[in-house]
Amino acid sequence: MSFIELKDVHKVYSTGRGSVLINALSGVNLTIDEGESVSIMGHSGSGKSTLMNILGCLDRPTSGEYILEGHVVSRLSSDQLADIRNRTIGFVFQSFNLLQRLDAVSNVEMPLIYAGVPARERREAAAKALEMVGLRDRMRHRPSELSGGQQQRVAIARALVGRPRLVLADEPTGNLDSASSREIMEVLRGLNSDGMTVIVVTHEPEVAAYTPRVLKFRDGVCIEDSMTAMGGVIE
Amino acid sequence: MRPADNVRLAMGGLISSPFRSFLTTLGVIIGVSAVIITVSIGTGAKRQTEMQIQRLGSNLITVSSGYRSAYSKINNRILPALEQCGSVRQVTPQINRSGTASYGSNSLNTTAMGTSSNYLDVRNLKMARGVFLSDEDVEASTWNCVLGADLATELFEAEDPLGKRVRFDRVRFTVVGVAASLGDTGFSSVDNVMFIPYTTMQKRLTGNKSISTISVQAVSDKEMDAAYNQVYAALLLETGDERAFRLSSQADVLDFAASITDTMTLLLSGIAAVSLLVGGIGIMNIMLVSVTERIREIGIRKAIGAKERQILAQFIMEAATLSVSGGLLGIAFGFLGSRIVTRVFNWPTAVDTRSVVLGFSLSLAVGVFFGAYPAYKAAGLDPIEGLRHE
Numbered sequence: 001m002s003f004i005e006l007k008d009v010h011k012v013y014s015t016g017r018g019s020v021l022i023n024a025l026s027g028v029n030l031t032i033d034e035g036e037s038v039s040i041m042g043h044s045g046s047g048k049s050t051l052m053n054i055l056g057c058l059d060r061p062t063s064g065e066y067i068l069e070g071h072v073v074s075r076l077s078s079d080q081l082a083d084i085r086n087r088t089i090g091f092v093f094q095s096f097n098l099l100q101r102l103d104a105v106s107n108v109e110m111p112l113i114y115a116g117v118p119a120r121e122r123r124e125a126a127a128k129a130l131e132m133v134g135l136r137d138r139m140r141h142r143p144s145e146l147s148g149g150q151q152q153r154v155a156i157a158r159a160l161v162g163r164p165r166l167v168l169a170d171e172p173t174g175n176l177d178s179a180s181s182r183e184i185m186e187v188l189r190g191l192n193s194d195g196m197t198v199i200v201v202t203h204e205p206e207v208a209a210y211t212p213r214v215l216k217f218r219d220g221v222c223i224e225d226s227m228t229a230m231g232g233v234i235e
Numbered sequence: 236m237r238p239a240d241n242v243r244l245a246m247g248g249l250i251s252s253p254f255r256s257f258l259t260t261l262g263v264i265i266g267v268s269a270v271i272i273t274v275s276i277g278t279g280a281k282r283q284t285e286m287q288i289q290r291l292g293s294n295l296i297t298v299s300s301g302y303r304s305a306y307s308k309i310n311n312r313i314l315p316a317l318e319q320c321g322s323v324r325q326v327t328p329q330i331n332r333s334g335t336a337s338y339g340s341n342s343l344n345t346t347a348m349g350t351s352s353n354y355l356d357v358r359n360l361k362m363a364r365g366v367f368l369s370d371e372d373v374e375a376s377t378w379n380c381v382l383g384a385d386l387a388t389e390l391f392e393a394e395d396p397l398g399k400r401v402r403f404d405r406v407r408f409t410v411v412g413v414a415a416s417l418g419d420t421g422f423s424s425v426d427n428v429m430f431i432p433y434t435t436m437q438k439r440l441t442g443n444k445s446i447s448t449i450s451v452q453a454v455s456d457k458e459m460d461a462a463y464n465q466v467y468a469a470l471l472l473e474t475g476d477e478r479a480f481r482l483s484s485q486a487d488v489l490d491f492a493a494s495i496t497d498t499m500t501l502l503l504s505g506i507a508a509v510s511l512l513v514g515g516i517g518i519m520n521i522m523l524v525s526v527t528e529r530i531r532e533i534g535i536r537k538a539i540g541a542k543e544r545q546i547l548a549q550f551i552m553e554a555a556t557l558s559v560s561g562g563l564l565g566i567a568f569g570f571l572g573s574r575i576v577t578r579v580f581n582w583p584t585a586v587d588t589r590s591v592v593l594g595f596s597l598s599l600a601v602g603v604f605f606g607a608y609p610a611y612k613a614a615g616l617d618p619i620e621g622l623r624h625e
Contacts (some may be wrong), residue, residue, distance in 0.1 A: 056620050058538060086540020097535045097622060101251045111539040113240050158539070164294050
């Protein structure tokens with residue numbers, strides 16, 4: 001059984017006053033095994049963000065089935081989806097999405113609050129996660145006091161603090177310079193070698209080159225599924 | 236999610252904009268303190284009334300003439316008839332006449348009250364010095380008198396009044412006693428009164444046998460109704476005219492006073508409650524603004540696994556924390572305010588636990604009620620939309 005399985009997934013949005021229908025995904029079939037590292041590429045409008053939302057259990061497919069760890073996601077209640085997002089998935093966003101009024105460690109521990117972890121254990125786990133991304137000495141800094149790369153590392157610490165099996169990164173380097181981008185991709189590659197499944201959505205080939213498997217999307221369908229032999233190293 | 240974390244989360248949201256939070260709670264602060272103050276004034280007035288009932292005796296019935304003219308059918312003949320009623324313990328007549336009391340160079344406008352020896356017992360009066368009028372004084376229409384506490388000090392200053400002769404208009408009396416002060420009893424203070432035998436009053440001052448009022452003491456509180464009916468029957472028999480007399484019980488008068496206070500308290504509390512309502516709407520308004528401002532935060536929280544009810548709880552908790560802290564401040568201000576009312580207007584006030592509990596639960600209810608809709612809006616937000624929001 002695969003870790004992630006998409007069977008003929010369609011997603012249709014209605015815009016305007018319900019008169020215009022947009023096919024964001026039109027029949028996606030896909031399997032991803034546990035421990036894989038995958039890039040999803042495509043131009044804007046290719047459906048990659050929609051796919052990301054569905055993979056992240058933020059959205060449900062209009063038709064077709066999404067099976068994650070053997071659960072058919074489209075049949076789960078919104079509470080169950082929240083649980084999956086909390087325990088199984090870690091998100092990394094292009095715009096970091098940190099809460100500005102909280103310091104780094106408070107941002108990182110947020111998923112554990114909703115998991116019901118006691119305060120002290122939470123602090124320890126958050127400190128450890130920040131250490132893993134090399135920001136132990138920035139625990140008490142607020143996002144506004146950190147550089148873009150540092151903020152994204154705080155966001156990664158938040159994604160991995162609950163030990164999820166899947167990390168979803170949506171354009172994680174979109175707002176960063178190339179040096180920071182490399183740092184972030186290295187951190188993500190590190191998580192993958194620790195056994196986490198990593199899926200990165202990007203439109204930059206340099207970023208996609210970090211993952212052995214690349215999926216290319218256009219007009220809501222997967223047009224290419226390729227493995228790079230070298231496992232993605234770029235100088 | 237743990238309850239303590241819920242509180243911490245709510246506090247975090249509020250502390251991030253402390254001045255706005257304070258302004259938002261102002262309506263609740265004012266509302267709750269107004270409720271506390273009005274209820275404390277009402278309670279204070281009621282307690283004072285209760286004290287008066289206790290002091291004056293709740294088993295008193297007052298008989299007075301029903302005619303407006305000087306002619307009265309309430310006279311000495313009535314007294315034995317009332318004393319014979321089964322549920323009546325004792326009766327005492329009172330005849331008031333205003334005049335000038337003087338001693339040496341001091342003279343004061345005052346009231347002379349002609350009464351009998353059992354006035355002391357019926358009206359719960361205590362003696363500070365000397366003795367009260369005796370049955371012999373009444374029988375022999377003597378020139379003895381007893382002074383009220385204030386009258387004694389004002390006439391005699393530092394001198395000992397006992398045995399001294401005091402003038403009331405053109406008549407001289409010998410002071411045999413001074414009554415203890417009753418303090419401020421509102422409408423029934425006798426601290427300024429000069430007590431003389433009612434027989435002396437009738438013979439020397441009024442010149443007729445009329446009595447202005449008769450105080451009738453029932454055997455007990457329980458027999459008040461029986462005593463009332465017997466007195467009514469006796470009076471009807473003696474006077475032959477139900478318009479010739481008026482009957483009122485002390486408790487009736489005070490009950491009426493208490494019902495006025497209750498109505499006033501209710502009315503003022505109603506006005507206070509309206510300001511609490513306005514405070515609640517203010518909270519709802521700010522919470523709606525807050526939800527709009529924090530759409531992205533809500534999206535992030537949902538993406539990392541917050542359930543709808545956890546978001547709902549966070550925002551309701553924020554609203555409740557706002558209004559409850561407003562409520563607590565309001566209780567403190569109300570406490571302070573009622574003290575100021577007592578100090579400045581000299582009104583008795585009493586903040587009891589009931590009004591504190593009322594203020595607290597009202598503010599909690601306002602927070603939860605007016606926080607519910609904004610929280611519901613926040614909880615129903617689509618996480619994707621929230622994350623996309625700038």
